[in-house]
Amino acid sequence: MRKLRYLVSLSVLFACAVTSATLHADSPQPVWELGQDTTDSAQSPSEIKIKGDIDLQSKLISIDGNNTFTLPAKVLGSQTEYTIEFEVQRPMEMQSGHAIVLISNSDPESNAGIKLVYHPPAYNAGWLYCNGYRTIEQRGFLHKNFTKLTLVVKDSRLSLFRDGLILAVTDAIQPSSLPLTFGGAHSEQRLPQAYQMRHVKVHDKAVFPPDFDPSVKRMRNYSGDQYVMQRVEITDPLLPRILVVGDSISMGYRRFITEHFEGRAYVDYWVGSGVEWYGKDINEPDAVAAKAWTGVLSHGPYDVISWNAMTLHWWHTEQTQRCPEDSLARNIGDAVDFLKKHAPDTDLIWVRCTPIRANLADGTPSLDNPNNERVTRYNQMVDEVMHQKGIPEVDLNPIAAKQLHTISKGSNDTLHWGLDNSRLFADAIVEQIELTLDKRQELQGKQR
Numbered sequence: 001m002r003k004l005r006y007l008v009s010l011s012v013l014f015a016c017a018v019t020s021a022t023l024h025a026d027s028p029q030p031v032w033e034l035g036q037d038t039t040d041s042a043q044s045p046s047e048i049k050i051k052g053d054i055d056l057q058s059k060l061i062s063i064d065g066n067n068t069f070t071l072p073a074k075v076l077g078s079q080t081e082y083t084i085e086f087e088v089q090r091p092m093e094m095q096s097g098h099a100i101v102l103i104s105n106s107d108p109e110s111n112a113g114i115k116l117v118y119h120p121p122a123y124n125a126g127w128l129y130c131n132g133y134r135t136i137e138q139r140g141f142l143h144k145n146f147t148k149l150t151l152v153v154k155d156s157r158l159s160l161f162r163d164g165l166i167l168a169v170t171d172a173i174q175p176s177s178l179p180l181t182f183g184g185a186h187s188e189q190r191l192p193q194a195y196q197m198r199h200v201k202v203h204d205k206a207v208f209p210p211d212f213d214p215s216v217k218r219m220r221n222y223s224g225d226q227y228v229m230q231r232v233e234i235t236d237p238l239l240p241r242i243l244v245v246g247d248s249i250s251m252g253y254r255r256f257i258t259e260h261f262e263g264r265a266y267v268d269y270w271v272g273s274g275v276e277w278y279g280k281d282i283n284e285p286d287a288v289a290a291k292a293w294t295g296v297l298s299h300g301p302y303d304v305i306s307w308n309a310m311t312l313h314w315w316h317t318e319q320t321q322r323c324p325e326d327s328l329a330r331n332i333g334d335a336v337d338f339l340k341k342h343a344p345d346t347d348l349i350w351v352r353c354t355p356i357r358a359n360l361a362d363g364t365p366s367l368d369n370p371n372n373e374r375v376t377r378y379n380q381m382v383d384e385v386m387h388q389k390g391i392p393e394v395d396l397n398p399i400a401a402k403q404l405h406t407i408s409k410g411s412n413d414t415l416h417w418g419l420d421n422s423r424l425f426a427d428a429i430v431e432q433i434e435l436t437l438d439k440r441q442e443l444q445g446k447q448r
Helices: 002-026 248-260 288-297 311-315 317-322 325-342 370-389 397-402 419-447
Strands: 049-051 060-063 068-071 082-089 100-104 114-119 125-130 133-139 147-154 157-162 165-172 180-182 195-203 220-224 227-231 241-246 266-271 304-307 347-351
Touching (some): 133 157, 180 195, 241 248, 248 419, 288 325, 325 347, 325 370, 397 419
Parallel strands (some): 165 220
Antiparallel strands (some): 049 068, 060 195, 100 114, 100 180, 125 133, 147 157
16 A cells, blocks of 8 residues: 555656646746846857946846846847847836836837837826837836736737737837847936836747737737828728728727728728928928828828818817917818828818817816817818818717717816717718718729
8 A cells, every 4th residue: 555655656746747847848938037147158248238236147126227238139039039028117206207218129220129118107108119110109007016018029020018918019120230228218308217127038939928819810000200000900902991090089989980890991090180280381391291191191092081180189279389270271271182192092081170178167068168169160260171172071069069968077188078979979980981982882883
């Protein structure tokens, strides 16, 4: 009996050892890890540059504007597939006015590499730069405690994760010859405070967080000169393509437009204006709006563009310098002409600016206020331009006005209208898009 027990115990121990060895074998091994000795000559200590007071043999380090370290570019292999993961904690007592570079091998001159920047509260935003352009902005980026950030590049495309949950997917990242740097100041205005970093690992292969399914289709973030947009992957080139352009109001209704056309059309999205502000001219050399439209339209061609030129940001009375009244009609008209010239086969739909509310003495929301008076006047001016140019409009104003009762008393947010109202906005826009697509199909049938 004792011999039997002994043999059983040995069997259990052997099974546990095999399981442990298997798990260890399946666990991806980093090519570089904080607090671990590096034997690989490609990442030898002589090729790691330390600035300031950083001990890479420690499990916990502090990075800021002066304390930084760099790993050679070869640590990322060919840069078509790699992973960078770490945990970071912001200072307990935050000071605004700075921005810290968490990681970077960005080479703006060659339009290559990545850079992840953090701006402290109250902004609390992470900015991811790809190929020299800011591609992703994520608010509420870091917690008070340690936050795990993972950047996975697979087939040259980057996926950004926070605590194992995906935030965004980008287009292809161009390989950079610059080293991978941890820490540093994003600007010279103010040196950043000290941030704690631990569990830093670099892999020369794609290591996705557990339970993540990379086969699920996701919109990808693209960026270029003066624009950032989201594109859906095209699998059927015969289906129509729609571009939704606008501000945070469109961020509320775009999902419902996408859901409506799922399987029947592709819907891309651009948070942008497409009109020159401050009375400038889109036809002038180096015009911001012209550069933005040129980049965005390069991802087409689009059958339909639903367009609101970030009018809430442009027309608010706190931003009178952004939109001088005497140049509004000209700027809108020139932008329409630019689109007709550079996207002649695309149908435009103008989405009128939504109302701006104010609170009465008892907190009741009201549309009777100077901001909304300006919006009403500017909408009417743009109406004339669109009528002259033959551009159909979608008027969200009466829809919003009928939903005033859904706004909470005393709300500090006087611009947005809630999820249910965003669905109503989307329904109105979808109706016009459907009419436009039907006309296009009818015209194409006649041309055959």
